[in-house]
Amino acid sequence: DGGITQSPKYLFRKEGQNVTLSCEQNLNHDAMYWYRQDPGQGLRLIYYSQIVNDFQKGDIAEGYSVSREKKESFPLTVTSAQKNPTAFYLCASSPAGLAGVLGGNEQFFGPGTRLTVL
Amino acid sequence: AQSVTQPDIHITVSEGASLELRCNYSYGATPYLFWYVQSPGQGLQLLLKYFSGDTLVQGIKGFEAEFKRSQSSFNLRKPSVHWSDAAEYFCAVGARNKFYFGSGTKLNVKP
Numbered sequence: 214d215g216g217i218t219q220s221p222k223y224l225f226r227k228e229g230q231n232v233t234l235s236c237e238q239n240l241n242h243d244a245m246y247w248y249r250q251d252p253g254q255g256l257r258l259i260y261y262s263q264i265v266n267d268f269q270k271g272d273i274a275e276g277y278s279v280s281r282e283k284k285e286s287f288p289l290t291v292t293s294a295q296k297n298p299t300a301f302y303l304c305a306s307s308p309a310g311l312a313g314v315l316g317g318n319e320q321f322f323g324p325g326t327r328l329t330v331l
Numbered sequence: 332a333q334s335v336t337q338p339d340i341h342i343t344v345s346e347g348a349s350l351e352l353r354c355n356y357s358y359g360a361t362p363y364l365f366w367y368v369q370s371p372g373q374g375l376q377l378l379l380k381y382f383s384g385d386t387l388v389q390g391i392k393g394f395e396a397e398f399k400r401s402q403s404s405f406n407l408r409k410p411s412v413h414w415s416d417a418a419e420y421f422c423a424v425g426a427r428n429k430f431y432f433g434s435g436t437k438l439n440v441k442p
Contacts, residue, residue, distance in 0.1 A: 217374075246430075248432075253340065253434060253435075254434060255421060255432045255433055255434040255435050256375075256421065256430075256432040258429060258430070261429065271429075301372075303374055303375070305375075318425070319365060319377050319380055319425075320375075320430055321377075322367075322374035322375040322376070323374050324373055324374045325372070325373065325374050327372070
């Protein structure tokens with residue numbers, strides 16, 4: 214079955230530690246995204262990547278880092294510089310092409326990872 | 332700048348009643364509009380999308396949405412709500428490889 218997987222589902226971290234969230238897709242999509250979701254604030258874009266070895270900052274990139282070494286993988290690292298990392302993190306992917314450039318391709322979402330800082 | 336507004340944070344309807352969730356957007360060009368649904372602790376699932384053409388769009392689970400350019404709105408409707416529709420609903424605008432999401436509307440369904 215094609216889809217997006219995120220692991221782990223729940224993650225606990227001590228303050229001052231970096232942690233990496235996994236996101237893998239087998240949909241052959243070019244574009245991948247990371248969102249952060251907090252109650253009452255909807256989804257906020259952290260980073261996105263339109264192609265392998267390239268990525269751009271979203272609206273709230275501070276304290277986060279990503280890599281895109283393979284088409285199917287887009288891991289997110291939450292660093293100790295992120296002051297309030299407790300949140301629900303969602304990964305998404307979408308096809309590219311002209312429709313994607315214009316924003317017309319829907320995004321497919323993974324099940325999410327809930328990160329809690331202890 | 333692009334933005335999406337969902338003015339209702341919470342809505343409660345009785346099972347079998349009709350539903351309308353509001354969405355207003357701000358975007359300079361022709362918008363690509365989407366509605367997603369999220370169950371607690373889960374990812375988002377696409378309900379429907381509008382690109383062009385007929386302004387009344389049919390989606391999954393009996394939902395529909397109407398695009399009104401003059402009002403910059405894309406409201407989601409369902410004629411008869413089921414208890415399983417209780418979830419959070421997000422409106423989104425697609426533009427230049429990015430999505431802009433509203434803050435969501437939580438739907439409660441009374442028996």
